[in-house]
Amino acid sequence: MYAGRINNLVESPVREILKVIDQPGMISFAGGLPAKECFPKLDYTALDSSHLQYGASEGDWNLREQVADLLRARGLNVTAAQVLILSGSQQGIDLVAKLFIEPGVKVAVEVPTYLAALQAFDLLGAQYCAYTGKRSDMSGTRLTYVVPTFQNPTGICYSQAQRKQLASDCDATGSVLFEDDPYRDLMYNECDRTPVCSYIKQSEWVYQSSFSKCCAPGLRLGYLVCSEALLPYLVRLKQAADLHSCRLSQQLVFNWLDAKQQSALAAFYRQRRDQFQQVLVQEFSDLADWQLPDGGLFFWLQLKQQYSVDTRLLLNEAIANGVAFMPGEAFYPTGFTPGSAIRLNFSHASAASARQGLRTLAGIFSRAV
């Protein structure tokens, strides 16, 4: 007999898709996988053996100091003592969910939103309200989870006015702001990226980001910073979850940050985005509508009325034809009618593979109706 929450535990479509994308020849637009060409050269020769021992639940102090420096440069007025190193930013979602969510608690989220956040919130019994930019959206919510900068899956980036509005709405309603900011370094057109949490005056808040996109996901390292009252709880929850994060990863990331040169990452991905956009215009103009994303890793294609289908039903056919995509339906919280849309990652596939894969996909979608 399982705990009641297990009834809310759904299989993640991402995980299932990630299993097949390693097959030779598979062209994957599914996950948010960095291009392997962009992986950093990490310096293993500089490691000492201190990283082999147990460490603090909060994270290594020198890395926390570096992260606090990064955060202050973004406009968040925080100290190293407020920083909690995470085993990837998914862990931050798990910890914040444990702190706030229990059956019936209302959470305001963008619709659509990051599916693995929904998975973690669902498990603990969350109910959802759509955050559409209005204060009344937050009425009765305990938590507001947003990805204001290059949102996953839509790629939207909030304007400065929208950021200030959101912060003031949290202050007014008391909804705790949970800002997830993993994509900020992947900016291709100039945007305001000031953390919304920096505008908060009264409400409690949590801001988190990740080293998965700017450094390497395999290291499983992220970080959060939060208003003072929350940290002791999040630290205890972290300890009960995994004692502390991998110290080898912490030391490697510390050295990598310390030696950081101007990153070529955004330039590389901007080119991939532009190539992808070119092919999309050729192949999908009749089928779907989309915006060129200013940053992040995804195009979000909304199928035109006459091509509107449940895109999950086309995934197996696509995979059988050597192309993986992410059905848009997975990004809609329970209780909301999913739109007919697909999320396409443009960072992982080469230009030639992208062209071939998009052509295959367009064929499948146009034949489907």
Next chain:
Amino acid sequence: MYAGRINNLVESPVREILKVIDQPGMISFAGGLPAKECFPKLDYTALDSSHLQYGASEGDWNLREQVADLLRARGLNVTAAQVLILSGSQQGIDLVAKLFIEPGVKVAVEVPTYLAALQAFDLLGAQYCAYTGKRSDMSGTRLTYVVPTFQNPTGICYSQAQRKQLASDCDATGSVLFEDDPYRDLMYNECDRTPVCSYIKQSEWVYQSSFSKCCAPGLRLGYLVCSEALLPYLVRLKQAADLHSCRLSQQLVFNWLDAKQQSALAAFYRQRRDQFQQVLVQEFSDLADWQLPDGGLFFWLQLKQQYSVDTRLLLNEAIANGVAFMPGEAFYPTGFTPGSAIRLNFSHASAASARQGLRTLAGIFSRAV
């Protein structure tokens, strides 16, 4: 406003103590820290860049195969597909707790037992029964959590008869067996270490262990294996918790296992245990009773009647005098009267430091009454 479970979230005494033991000159008998002399030489030159990318929630396949080989050699008839790689074995406790525990669920545990397991179970509202080796102890329990081999904190190792009895009691009552086995490689006197789970015939079960003690805790890597019905749930819970474990650690541990020589670890720690025992006999014979542990990392000292105190009250004085120990009270579940006992780790301090620290500690305890 927090979720109700946060009322059950207590600060861990271990975490607080771990903060002070890094102070220069501190002699720590508190944590289960491996000796730095025993850390492996890991081969960073053999790494390829594949470990930088996202990976499977279940873990890297080649490591899962190796772990299945290890487990079969221990008597567990399992395949690689049943293995889940963990971000340290604390994560296994978090995942299994999420699967089974909700407010009011009864869990049978050894009294005393591993305090960070209690922390994770408490959070989700567990109630406790003492497992004392009798079938009736498990009546009405959903889960039975045990550390049968060099138990933490007592060092006890179950006999073969006790192991078979426990398995058959789980089968008879339907209580799910959760066997935690992190210390098995640290054996100093020959003992039966057959996993209790290998004797299970009907009940569901989870067996977990760790690379923290035999390799290096800073890598944060452990693993679990379980009866078939449970794995899909635990994999989904793992994904919602941190997507997957550090792949750099996975690749290093794979290479380390692959190249493994006969380990000198047990010989090194046996010597430390024996030196520690010698000093204990000199310093603590009048104050406490204890058994020489056949394995693991700890001595468990029960203070004699006339020296019986709440040992938590002496911790600050000990730390002020440069010695950290673990108060035994922390290992007793809510609802049980804690005995007056202390847990002393013997693996971390050098022989000279151990002598000095134990003398200081004996002085504090004898003056306390």
